[in-house]
Amino acid sequence: MLIYVKYMVSLRCKMVVKQELQKMGLNYVNVDLGTIEILENITDFQKGQLRTNLKRFGLELLDDKRKIMIEKIKAVIIEMVHYSDELPKVNYSNYISEKLGYDYTYLANTFCEVKGITIQQFIILNKIERVKELLLYDELSLKEISYKLHYSSVSHLSHQFKKITGLTPSYYKKLKVKRFGNLEDL
Incomplete structure (x- = not known):
């Protein structure tokens, strides 16, 4: 599953995203500038939780x-x-x-x-x-x-x-x- 992230423009942002994914127990294949590739599909609840967690760091999940x-x-x-x-x-x-x-x-x-x-x-x-x-x-x-x-x-x-x-x-x-x-x- 590919998830897009706004404002993810530095190596520090990538580190933050990786840490949050690990905290949530989500297995990722790749975290790159602006994208997260997760092994499994995540539930709407997990996506909402990830959205909230990343927002604290000024990052935003994109759907549009x-x-x-x-x-x-x-x-x-x-x-x-x-x-x-x-x-x-x-x-x-x-x-x-x-x-x-x-x-x-x-x-x-x-x-x-x-x-x-x-x-x-x-x-x-x-x-x-x-x-x-x-x-x-x-x-x-x-x-x-x-x-x-x-x-x-x-x-x-x-x-x-x-x-x-x-x-x-x-x-x-x-x-x-x-x-x-x-x-x-x-």
């Missing part, structure tokens, strides 16, 4: 097909930008479409209708969050970050960073203040 699709799109993007060592070499639209098995136009229209922003805007927001994270780690130069995240140039990255944050990457780095946003809020 459009909302499920949005969470799948978000999970693919978050995985791609934040947890992959390298971004895909193909267009993001092709990558997302292939991963989810749907026509990109359908995915893009659904995402925009429900979230009020385009998939491309969501990708940019996530890339900027990743840039912030990499700047704070101070392990890579701006040039290396722009290459890692497939920006055409440092100037393009800097322009997009300033447009989103209001700060230049170098000024942000000098602040040394952890200004991480929550991925759940994007």
Whole structure:
């Protein structure tokens, strides 16, 4: 049985879900960003209990097909930008479409209708969050970050960073203040 979870965007969220499933005695096959695969079918009571338990941690079970699709799109993007060592070499639209098995136009229209922003805007927001994270780690130069995240140039990255944050990457780095946003809020 596959269950979809909203706001499940980090490794910490996956840990919380696994702990709650174990507390309830539910055997899971896989817990991934936005999804839980459980071995057996669960009762409506168990599902309600799981819904209540996860809500305490800001997680929400999804039943609406459009909302499920949005969470799948978000999970693919978050995985791609934040947890992959390298971004895909193909267009993001092709990558997302292939991963989810749907026509990109359908995915893009659904995402925009429900979230009020385009998939491309969501990708940019996530890339900027990743840039912030990499700047704070101070392990890579701006040039290396722009290459890692497939920006055409440092100037393009800097322009997009300033447009989103209001700060230049170098000024942000000098602040040394952890200004991480929550991925759940994007």
